[in-house]
Each structure stands twice: as C-alpha cells, then as structure tokens.
Amino acid sequence: MLPNAPGAAAASAHAPAEAVAPLMRGITVLRRLTEADGTLSPSALEKATGLARSTVDRITATLARMGYVRLDGRDAVLAPRLMELGNAYLAAIRLPRLLDAHADALADELDESVSLAVRDQDGVRFIHQATRRRAMSLSFRIGDLLPAERTAPGPLFATEWEPADWARWRARRTADPEGRGFPAVPPRGGAYDDFEDRTARAGAQGWALDDQLIEPGLVAVSVPVRDPRTGRVACVASVVSHTSRHTTDSLRSTLLPRLRATVAEMERELRESTRLPKTTEPPRPARLPRSRELPGSRDLTGARDLTGARDLTGARELPEGSGALGLAAWTGASKQELGREFVESLARGLTVITSFGEGRAALTLTEVAQATGLARATARRALITLEHLGYVESYDRVFRLTPRVLGLGFPPLSMLPLPGIAAPHLAELSARVHDSASLAVLTGGGEEVQYTARVATSRIMSVNITLGTRLPAYATSLGRVMLADLLPEVPLPEPLAPLTPHTVTGRRELLTLLEGVRGAGYALVDGELEEGLRSIAVPVRERGGRVVAAVNVAMHSSRRSVEECVAEVLPELRAAVGRIEGELAVAGMFRRVPEV
Numbered sequence: 001m002l003p004n005a006p007g008a009a010a011a012s013a014h015a016p017a018e019a020v021a022p023l024m025r026g027i028t029v030l031r032r033l034t035e036a037d038g039t040l041s042p043s044a045l046e047k048a049t050g051l052a053r054s055t056v057d058r059i060t061a062t063l064a065r066m067g068y069v070r071l072d073g074r075d076a077v078l079a080p081r082l083m084e085l086g087n088a089y090l091a092a093i094r095l096p097r098l099l100d101a102h103a104d105a106l107a108d109e110l111d112e113s114v115s116l117a118v119r120d121q122d123g124v125r126f127i128h129q130a131t132r133r134r135a136m137s138l139s140f141r142i143g144d145l146l147p148a149e150r151t152a153p154g155p156l157f158a159t160e161w162e163p164a165d166w167a168r169w170r171a172r173r174t175a176d177p178e179g180r181g182f183p184a185v186p187p188r189g190g191a192y193d194d195f196e197d198r199t200a201r202a203g204a205q206g207w208a209l210d211d212q213l214i215e216p217g218l219v220a221v222s223v224p225v226r227d228p229r230t231g232r233v234a235c236v237a238s239v240v241s242h243t244s245r246h247t248t249d250s251l252r253s254t255l256l257p258r259l260r261a262t263v264a265e266m267e268r269e270l271r272e273s274t275r276l277p278k279t280t281e282p283p284r285p286a287r288l289p290r291s292r293e294l295p296g297s298r299d300l301t302g303a304r305d306l307t308g309a310r311d312l313t314g315a316r317e318l319p320e321g322s323g324a325l326g327l328a329a330w331t332g333a334s335k336q337e338l339g340r341e342f343v344e345s346l347a348r349g350l351t352v353i354t355s356f357g358e359g360r361a362a363l364t365l366t367e368v369a370q371a372t373g374l375a376r377a378t379a380r381r382a383l384i385t386l387e388h389l390g391y392v393e394s395y396d397r398v399f400r401l402t403p404r405v406l407g408l409g410f411p412p413l414s415m416l417p418l419p420g421i422a423a424p425h426l427a428e429l430s431a432r433v434h435d436s437a438s439l440a441v442l443t444g445g446g447e448e449v450q451y452t453a454r455v456a457t458s459r460i461m462s463v464n465i466t467l468g469t470r471l472p473a474y475a476t477s478l479g480r481v482m483l484a485d486l487l488p489e490v491p492l493p494e495p496l497a498p499l500t501p502h503t504v505t506g507r508r509e510l511l512t513l514l515e516g517v518r519g520a521g522y523a524l525v526d527g528e529l530e531e532g533l534r535s536i537a538v539p540v541r542e543r544g545g546r547v548v549a550a551v552n553v554a555m556h557s558s559r560r561s562v563e564e565c566v567a568e569v570l571p572e573l574r575a576a577v578g579r580i581e582g583e584l585a586v587a588g589m590f591r592r593v594p595e596v
Helices: 008-013 021-035 042-049 053-065 080-093 095-110 153-158 163-175 195-205 248-275 323-341 344-353 365-372 376-389 403-407 418-433 477-484 507-520 562-587
Strands: 069-072 075-078 113-120 123-130 145-147 208-211 218-226 233-242 392-395 398-401 436-443 448-455 470-472 523-526 533-541 547-556
Touching: 021 042, 021 053, 021 075, 021 344, 021 376, 042 053, 053 069, 053 075, 053 323, 053 344, 080 095, 080 344, 080 398, 080 403, 080 562, 095 113, 095 123, 095 233, 095 248, 113 403, 123 153, 123 403, 153 163, 153 195, 153 208, 153 218, 153 233, 195 208, 208 248, 218 248, 233 248, 323 344, 344 365, 344 376, 365 376, 376 392, 418 436, 418 448, 418 547, 418 562, 436 477, 448 477, 470 477, 477 507, 477 523, 477 533, 477 547, 523 562, 533 562, 547 562
Parallel strands: none
Antiparallel strands: 069 075, 113 123, 113 233, 123 145, 208 218, 218 233, 392 398, 436 448, 436 547, 448 470, 523 533, 533 547
C-alpha cells in the first residue's frame, strides 16, 4: 500500500461528510491494480481492497466503460487510456514539455541515465526518465514513488520542508522503518539518521548524492531546478549510474559539472517560458470517456462521440459549450446500457481530473464545473473527495492536481511498448474477421518488416508466421503502407527479387503503387509474397502523424476475394488501428513508446 494512501475502509471512516464514497472506492481499486503492476483478478481485488465482490464488479465495469480498465477473461487489466489522468498533471506543470529534451541530450552526452523528479509530500516521484539500454539498467518508471531519505533528490526537496513535513516524515519512518509502503524500491532496514545532516549539506552545497541508498551498486548525483518566479525547487535533475562505471568521487568530479550546466539551461528555459505573452484561456470541456456510443463524429479511438478538437491528453474533448450535454448524454447512455453496474459518480469524479491540463493548471470550482459540464455541487463534492485523498490541493479557492495522480496506473503503463498496446486490439480484430492479425515495424534499414505482435486463428489452414519473423517490405502489405510514408526516399533493395510470378519487381511500377497506397491509406497484396496468400494492411501513426508500425489481416486467397477484403475487412482493420492509435497517443504524450 502506498504511504499516506489509506485503504477503502480507512479512507471512508475519516472522510468529510460530503465526500463521494464511490469515487474513493474506485480510486482504491485503481491503486491496488497499480501496486500489482496492472493486473488482478476480481477475487484478488476484493481481498486487496476490502470491498464486496459486487462493488468490485460494478467499479471495474465502470472503469472498463471509461476505457481505463480492460476486462480480460478473469482479470481486470489497466488500459493505456488511464494514463490521461497522469497526463493531465504532467501537462499542467509543463515541466516535462519544457525540460525533457535537455535531460535526454545530457543522457546521450554522458551515456548515463538522467531523471527528473518532483516532491510528493515526504517522497519523490519521477516525471521523466532517459535511460540507457544496457544489460544492467534502471527500472524506475514515470510515476514511481520513492522515500525521500533513500534518494539523491530527497535532501534537496527537504531543504524546503516545514516543521509539519518533518513531523510527517518522522511519523512515517516510525510506522514503516523498512519502507515497505514504497513498492518501487526493495525494503531496507537502517535508521537513516543522517538524512537531516544530508539535507543540511545539500542546502549548503546546492547538490546531493545517493551512495547506494536505494540498493547496492546504484549511485546518483542531483541538482535542483528552481522556479524562476519563486526561487523554490520546481523539480530535481539527477544523473544515475552504477558503481561499475562511477564512484561518488567521479560523480562529483566528472558528471556534476555537466549536470549543473544542463540545469542552468533548464532554468533558462523556464525563465523564457514565463516571459511569453499570456493569454486568458477559458476552461475547456473535459473529454468524454472512450466508450461513447452516441451519434456524432468519429475519433482516433474508433469510438463515436460528440467531440470536436483533440485535447492535450491525447483523448477527445467536447466542443466549446457542449460539455454538459455531452457528459450527460454519455453517462445517461452508459447507465441505460449497464444499469446498476455503471457507477455514475465514479465516472464523473475521474472526469474532474481531466479538466486540468496545460494552460489549466489552477482552476476554480466554477471553472471545473464548466469544463466537466457538472453541476457546481457535484463538482464540489468530487473536488472535496480528491483533496481528501491527496490528488488535489487547494489554496485561496483555486485547485491544483498533485503528483499523487501519477500513482493511478502510470508506473506500470509507462513501460508498455507498442506491441503491448496493440495486442488486445489485434485479438479483437482477429475474432471479428476470423483471420490472423499482425503488427509489424520496418527494420533492416527499411528493407524488411519485423513481426512484433500477432494473433493467429485456429484454422486447419492458416497463415503461419512467428514473432520476430522478417520479410521483404516491398512484397508485403505491411511493408508497403510503411514504405509509402517514406516517399519519395524509399529504401528498396536492388534488384527486387521475384518471390512469386505475381511479385512486382519494377522499381518505377512499385513506386507508383506506393503513391496509390499513400493516397488510399491501405495496401492490399495478393500472392506476391507467397502463392495463395492475400493480405491487407493499414499504417499505425503516432501523435505527430508519423507512421511507426502497421497492422494487417492475412488469409488464404480462397477465404475472400479482393473486393470482399476491401468491403468487409478494411473497415474492421481501420477501426482496430484507430483504437490502437488512440491509446498510443495517450501513452506517448510524455514518453517515447518503444516500438518493439
């Protein structure tokens, strides 16, 4: 259990009278799923939360309706769409958008891992990681919470603690001396009596070290990044290494000067951002959850809604002025479809979190109500609940999200690669068309496709391809939709080998075909890779529109004609890719999603 995060029963017992109990229970379920790395059975959730099985079933059904959880057989599994809650916090503080490039450049220069962290009460929570791909590498994830006393950033944050913060820290250390409330790090005994001394040294010298406090072999050096408006610590940048590469002395002499120079660049970036002309932006309506079966336009997730423009969280939002109508229509439709299984107050409460974002870091009650389309009384109760649980803080009638929002699913989901995002959608696609569905990326300098995810059918005669298989891109539907995005600079082998009598081997003819593929948005290859094999593919695009992969459906040519492939399979294929792109957009807002 996370520190300062009570269970469902304890939270309810000490909650304000106006707190929304279903929202508290739903957040408890999300926390327990997060602590379990994203997957639990209903019976395990019942045990972990202390909630009745019927309550767990209603909560997971509601979260599934919102696209936050996937009900996979007997398990509830966190879905990438849930990351929009953490994205709302990261967008609101703007630090990742402004500073990530500097951290990544330093990691490349030093060939070491670089992280950015913010304070979360008496803990430290990561908001960015630029890691190195080695056999021995760091496993911390965005959103992971670490005890302040076992990190290099901790003493730097503690230099600004008030007496109440120190009292909270001492109480937590007494109650949990081994740090078992921090699942991201291994429990470790020891009084850490020198933490206050380390804090005093950090305040005097302006930097701090972690000499194997988290675990043996791991060392780090940290420097604070200060907010130019207040002079207080906005976040802490760290270079993290291993004792096989650096000692604490070499961290100080070799890495600390470069880290300080990068922090100076970061602070200059923050100063420049505060000088930009500010515009008064009205609160924008929060997006509708994913499963909206309402008349309207189609979004990248493949669902239907009443939405217009795209939100910074990667999800869709309501057009100006229609938030109340849209949310009311969606909740009404959900209630009608799921009946008692849909917990409306839980859905509304989580939607309050998504009303925050870039340009909307601090909102009044009225602005939250306008953004969500909720009545002021409903929005007020949701905010009271979120503040009680530590996900929102208020000052002078203005509300802000806290870093604790990152604890709602972000750590396990931030490690999900593209094949993991695509897998459930491939399974659904294969079940709908009754043929094999695959995900692939370009490799080999663009001359080959490599299969990274696949769902095969159980037919006696089916397409037999295993993960990792590489095939020539020019002769496959997967390859052609990805090559078409590279026009006019398309990497083609010389010569183009005739794999079957139908293989296109003329360079000019193939380039003409690729032009047509780019215009049509799909590729269909019939018998060019192998006699009797027919496939149709659609590209997968990331947030910026770049093609990063492709999905295809493959079958024996006797199964469907070319015309039937286009009429029957292509719409299902596009809908599945749309859902993949929707989740990829959310997952990739503040991190690079691995393609393999």
